[in-house]
Amino acid sequence: MDSLTQIVLGAAVGEAVLGKKVGNKAMLYGAIAGTIPDLDVYIGKLFDTITALEIHRGFTHSIFFAIVFGWIFGWLISLYEKNASTKEWALLMFWGFITHPILDAHTTWGTQLFWPLDIRLAFKNIFVIDPLYTLPFLAFLLMAMFQSKASKKRRKYNNLGLIVSSSYMLLTIIIKGITYTKFEQALDSQGIVYSEIETKPTPLNAILWSANVETEDAYLIGYYSLFDTKSIEFYSYPKNHHLLGKYNNDNKVKRLIKITKGWYTISEKSNTLYLNDLRFGLLSVTPNFQQFAFSFKITKEHNIITVEEVPRNREKAKQLLKDLWVRIQGN
Template sequence: MDSLTQIILGGAIGNAVLGNKLKNKAVLYGAVAGTIPDLDVAVGWFTDSLTALEIHRGISHSILFALVSSFLFGYILFRRERNKGVTYEEGYWLFFWGLFTHSLLDAFTSWGTRLLWPMDYSFAFKSIFVIDPLYTLPFLFFLIQSMRSKNDLVKRMQYNTLGLIVSTGYLCITLFLKGVVYYKFTDSLGKQNIEYTSLSVKPTAMNTILWNGIVETKDSFLIGEYSFFDQSQLRFQVFNKNHHYTEQLMNHQLLKRLVRVSEGKFTISEEDERLYFNDLRFGLLKNNGDDIQFAFSYEFYVNSHGELAVREVKKERADGIILLKKLWQRLKGM
C-alpha cells in the first residue's frame, strides 16, 4: 500500500501496544515501524529498475525480517522509554506487529509480498489497489480521534480499536467483492465459449467498483473490465502473446527474470524495430486505438558492454491523469 496508509496502520498498531504508556509517542513509534519495510525502495537509487523491482517486497517484507529485526528495534525503544515503564517485550511486540502488518496489508494488493522469504513465492490476494481512500480515510479519522483523546485512555483505545476493526472489515469485504467479480468473469467467458487456461481479477485504481480481468488463452491474453454498475456483457480486448519474438532468448537469464517478475503474464511487442516486454498485471496506461502502452513495459537494448539489457519505458504524468478520468467514467458503467 501507499506510504500514508502504512504510516496510519503502523501508528494504530503502536497505539494498541503502548498507547496506554506512551500516548501519542506510541503512534510515532508505530509509524516508524510501518515505514521501515518500504525503505528497500532506496535500492532503486543504486541499481536498474528491474533489479529494484526484484528486491522490493522481499527480505524487508518477510516474517523472518520482522522476527529478527524487532529484537534490535525493540531494544532501542526500550532503552529510550524504560523510564516510562516500557518493557523490552513491549518494545519488541510493537515493532514486530508494525513490521508484520505492513507486509500482511501489502499481500492484499496486486504487487504481492514475499512473506516467506527466502522462499521465492509472492502472496498476492489482489483484492485492493495500492491506494484506496475507502480503506485509508476512515482509518485516519479514527486514529486522529484516538490521538486527540490524550487524557481519556478508555476513549483513546476505543477509537483506535474501531479504526482497526473498520479497516480490517473493509479488507474482508474486498475479498468478497473479488469472489463476486471472479464469478462474473467465469460466467461471461462460459457464455462466450472462450477457452482459457487462467484468469486473474483485481481492482482498478483507487476503488473496488471497477475491476480488471486478465484471461490467458493458448496464444493470447484477453483483458476486460467489469463494473458493478455494468448492464451489458463483458467485452475483452485481445493481445497476442508474440512469444516467438523471444524464442532465441528463452534460456537467457534476463528474460527469465522478466518472466518471473511478471508472473508469466506478459506479451512481446515490436515498434520501430525495437522489442518490448509488456507486464500485463497492471493493465494499460494508454489505450487509444493503435496508441497502446502498458503500465509497465521494458525495452530490450544492447548496452555499452555489448550485453542484452532492458530499461523501463517512461510513463507520462498526463497519461495517468487521462487514464483516471476514463476509469471514473467506466466505473459508472459507461
C-alpha cells in the same frame, strides 16, 4: 500499499499495543515501523532494474525481518525511551513490521512474507491506493490521537479504525469473488476457451474490476463494474512471445519473465522490443488501448542485453483517472 496507508496502519497498531502506557509515542514508533519495510525501494536504486524489482517486498517484508529487527529496534528504542520495557518496544515494532507485508499481500504485487522461500503472496483484492480504506482509518486515528492516553475514547476510536479498515478489506475479498464469477460466466457464455484467469481492482476503487485471461496465442482483458448492465467485452492482446527469439535464453530476460509470473506480452516499436507486464494493467480502461502501466525496454549493445523500465506518462495517468470515473458508473 501506499506510504500514507502504511503509516496509518503502523500508528494504529502501535497504539493498540502500547498506547495506554506511552500515549502518542506508541503511534509515532508504530508509524516508523510501518514505514521501514518500504526502504527496500531506496536500496533497489543501488542495483539494476531487474534486481531492484526482485528486492522489492522481499526480505524487509518477511516474517524473519519482523522477528529479528523487531527485537533490534525494540532494544534501540528502549535505550532512551524508559517508559516501557525492551520487550514491550520490541513487540510494538514486531507488529508494526509484520502488519505492513500482510496488508501488502492483498495487492497485485504481493509480498515475499516467507522469505527466503521463493513464495510471493498476492491476493489482488485491493489496489495499492484505496481512499475508502485509508481515509476513514486516518480519521479515527486522528480522533484517537487527541485523547489522553488513559481515555477510553482513545482506545475506542483506534479500535474502530482497525475494525472499519479490516471490514472494508473483507468486503473487497467478497467483491473479488463476485466479480470473478461474473468474468467466468461471461467467458463461458461467449464460448471463449481459456487456460487461466486472474482478476484485480482498477486504480483507487473496488467497484470496477479487470480480468486478464490467458488463451493459446493471446491474453484477453475485460472490465466489469458493479454498476454494469451490459455484457462484458474482452479485448485481445497477442502474446508475441516468439519475438524474443534468442533473448529467451538471456538470464536477465528469464528473471524478468519470472517476475511477471508469465503474464506478459512482447511488442516491437522501431526495431526495439518491449516486455509488457499484464498484471498491473493498462494506462486506460478504453477498448484496445495499447500502453501498459509496466513496460520494459530490451536492448542489446556490444553483446550486452539491457533491460530498462519505460517511464510512465503523467498526462496519460491523469486521463486514466477521468476514464475510470466514467467507466466505474457502468457500461
